Each structure stands twice: as structure tokens, then as C-alpha cells.
Amino acid sequence: MPAAVAKLPPGVRCSISADLPSRRRAALLIDRDGTLVREMHYLHRVRDLRLQVGSAALVRAANDAGLGVALVSNQSGIDRGMFGWDAYAAIEAEIDRRLGRAGAHVDARVANAYHPDHTLRWGRVQALWRKPGPGMLLWAVEALGVAPRRAWMLGDMASDAEAAKAAGLAGCVHLSTGHGRAQRPAALALAGKGFAVLPAASIVEVHALLAERGILPTRG
Template sequence: MTPRVPTRAQRAVFLDRDGTLTQPRHYPSHPDELILQPNIGAPLRALQKEGFALIVITNQSGLARGMFDTTALYAMHNRLRALLGSQGVRLDAIYACPHHPEGSVPRYRFVCRCRKPAPGMLLQAARDLTLDLSRSWMVGDAPCDIEAGNRAGTRTARVGTELDGHPSPDVTGATTSEVLRRIGRETTSDHER
């Protein structure tokens, strides 16, 4: 009998939604409000081709605040999948935290372990999808994204030119497209070492 060789855990790129994958909107609540950032299809396809799982990690406190319901959230995420699919990109999973300690919807009004900067959504995705966090990236436009990645043990990338320095990401860029391309180059250079 041939012994079973354990499979190596997959790498992932965890992506914040609002302001990273999609253009920034204040509490979007309708699918039409989600508009992809420019030029992200090609670098996302390249990362997927390199074997990265693509996973959305998003705080959605609009649920806790009563601004929209889970039906609207699912509709927005279906649109996000369709928009990316039209560019040849397939999301492996979407994780959304509905909680906020100051929310008006009682079932979502508490301090949780999933709301970024807590690493709960990344850790759950790693368990669910057998991901290697040490070989993965968290990409976002806010300090909470970078902190969540650091706490989960990923490398981190920050979108935007106004960086406050806390915490410091591994990679920065003015646009999501630029950041994704830099991650691709970092990954290539890691293989060449």
C-alpha cells in the first residue's frame, strides 16, 4: 500500500471589498452600488493562475446598523461574483462580518472575533479551505485590514497613498491593480529564491 502524502495547503489572497475590490461607497446596500476598481481583472487572473485562492473578507456593519438585510448582502455578493466572473475571475469564498457593538439590530450587536481587525474571518477561511496563512496575503485599504492580516499570520498589502504607519504593510500601492501586480512580482521572486 502506498502511503498517503499530505497535500500542501493552498495560498490565498484575502481581499477587502469596499474600497479595495470595489470603489468606495458609504454603506452600499444595493447591488448596483458595487462598481469594480479599474484594471483588477488581469492581476486577479494572474494570481489565480499562480494557484492563489481569492477570498473576500469584509466587515458589513450595515447589517448591525439596520441599513440592509442579509438578502441585500447576498444580492450584492452575487453581483460581485458576476462582475468578476465577466473578467474571468472566480472567487473561492466570501466571508462577511455582520457585527458591531453599537448596532441597532440586537442579534448583531456585540463584540465578535470576526470583525476586522480581529483575524476571525481569515482563520475560519483557513480552516474551511485548508489554506496556508504564512504563504497568503491580506489586501485592504484600511489599517484594520492590515492588522487582521498581521494577526492571522499573512503578509499584507495596503491600497492607497495616505498611510498612517500603523500597522505597516509589506506592500503598498496607489491602486488595487498596482498592489495586486506587486504581490504577483513578490510571489515570482519568492519562487526564484
Template sequence: MTLAPDIQQVTAFGSQPRRDSLRQAVFLDRDGVLIRDKHYLSAVAGIELLPGVIEALRALAPHFRLIMVTNQSGVARGLFSAARLAQIHDALLAQFAQQDVHLDALYCCPHHRDGTLASYTAACAWRKPQPGMLLHAIEKWALDPARCFMLGDQDSDMLAGQGAGMPSFMIGPEQAASKHAHARYADLGQAARAMLAHAG
């Protein structure tokens, strides 16, 4: 994982030929959607996949590009380094790969305007609720936003999806409902079934 010279940290895994025709994608927040939210996760040992995530991603993969988009201001706040964050993401991707699940890309914004590290202190256009990460992927793969979905557990995720012109689903318990979400689902598995019905 490398830090781009401007304001985004990006890891992209390329596209397989069989996926070149895909014009729809599922954008996935990390904490609370794919893994349990540990509040500034700073160690590989703390990665805990949420129940049903692998099955849901396997079901979605033939129909959608799978793109993780995550704010990680812990870097800007000095809670962990960019190198440690890269280790965590490499370990997460390895866990997915062991179960034959592969993301098309991972986009990560380590910046925050109130950070304590000068090199990461910025009002970043890629930090959700700004839609920068999503818009980059839409342009890169000529995606149709109306056929894409943003999944997250925070209002910032819903607003990012809204800003990119796509439906946004809140993942979490009933009290996690958001006025900015198009729908709410208890977990990724429930959301996947709804998206597959839409894709079909």
C-alpha cells in the same frame, strides 16, 4: 448566502480540483479594494468595480486562492437587510463570473457591538480587526499564512492580517499609509504585481 447559527455570515464556493494544492491565498477587502467605497453600499446599482481589478484577479488566480473578507455592519445598524446584502454580493460575483473571474470564498461579518438590531448586535470574532475570517480560511484549506496576503484600505484590515500571521498591504493613495501595513500600493494591480513576484 446564509447566516450561520453563530456569529458569521459566510458564502463559500467550494474548491475546484485543480486548486486543491494551493496553500497560499490573497484575502481581499471589498470596499476600496475591489469596488469603489460608497459608504454603506445598499443597492446593486451602486456596485462600481475599480479600474484594473478584473485583470489583477485574473493574474492572481492561478497562483493564489482569492478570498473576499468584508465587514458589513450596515446590517447591524439597520441600514440594509441581510437579504439586500446577499443580493449585492450575488450581483458582484455575477459581474466577476461574466469576465471569467471566480472567488474561492466570500466571508462577511454583518455584526457590530453597537448595532441597533438585536440579532446582529455582537462583539464578533469575525469582524476585522479580529482575524476570525482569515483564520477560518487558513484552517479550511490548510493555508500557509506566511505565503498569504491581506489587502485592504483600513487599519482594521492590516490588523486582521497581522493577527493571522500574514503580510498586509494597504491599498490606496499615499496618504492612506498605515503603520500596521507591510507596504502600500496605489491599487490592486500594483499589489498583484508585487505578490506575483513574491510567489515566483
């Protein structure tokens, strides 16, 4: 594991599925709020949780294709004092349950509580772990046993794409859901040599975009 992400600081939580094979073909790193689930402004109550239409199908397709899937989420609501890690864990458990009903599962997850205006000791380490820093993404690809160049990020914020670029990922699919519409120009501006930013209206379109690049099989 890269030295910078080998030691998790307080304010970062992660988990890895017990049955994760040591090496995956490629990986999907998925932002949670506004991407996998509907944007709910600091989601922390299970009753407010809504999976986006198409989320479970995409995760299941990635599972079936032998890709590793990780959720990679900024949760500054914690350092803002709006909710605690217990509420975060309850949301994650409910996401697992709903994905499981559709035959889909997440292999790894990582989140951080930080925000530059609300974290008591904001510094270099916290900036590494909060997107647009690459720390969570580097941890996730390492946990999944995938080279960064074989991994794609999905997200609604330009900071999702920025973190993906900083981590050396192949690219980011940028969604219009969540905050995506307003973030689109900044996200697209990050595309460049060796880093693709693919615009999509919603997570429903992601399968076809990744199939075009040979990451997922074409749907029959």
C-alpha cells in the same frame, strides 16, 4: 479548523465554491468595499456597485496562478439596520457575475454584520470576527487550505492590516483607494518582523508587488 473559528456565530455568513481543490499554493484575502469595489458608503444596491479598475485582472491572475481567493468583509450596515443579508447576497452575486465575465472567480467569502456600537450583544466573539479581529481571515485560510504564512491581505483600512497581522498572515497590501489615504500611516505602523505592509496606490499595482515576492508570476 482552529477551534475559535470552527463554529460560526449568528451574524457571520460564509460560502465556499463547490469546485475548490483541497489545497492551494497561497492565498489572497481581499477586502470588498474600497478595495475590490469602489467605496460607496454602506454599499447595498446593485446599481451602486462599481468594480475597481484592475480588480478582475488581479483576481484572474491569482486564479491562473493557483492561488485561493477569498473576500473578507465587515458589513456593519446589517447590524446598523441599513440593509439585510439578502441585499448583501445580491451584491455578492453581481460581483461574481462581473468577475465571471472577465474569466475570474472568488473561491470563498466571509462577512460579519457586527459593530461595537450597533450589535445587541457585542462581546469577545463578535470582536474576533469583525476586523481588526482575525476570525474571518483564519476561517478563510482554513477554507482555502492554505497556511496563514502563505496568505496576503488586500485592504484600504488599517484594520485590514491589523486583522492580517493578528491572523499570522505574511502581510497586507494597503491601498490608497476607499478610506486608504487617511488610513495609510496607521496601516504602515503595523509593519514589523515577519509582517509586511506594502503601500499601493490602487489594486492595479498589486500584481507587481506580489510578483516581486514570488506570490504571483511576473507579467509578460
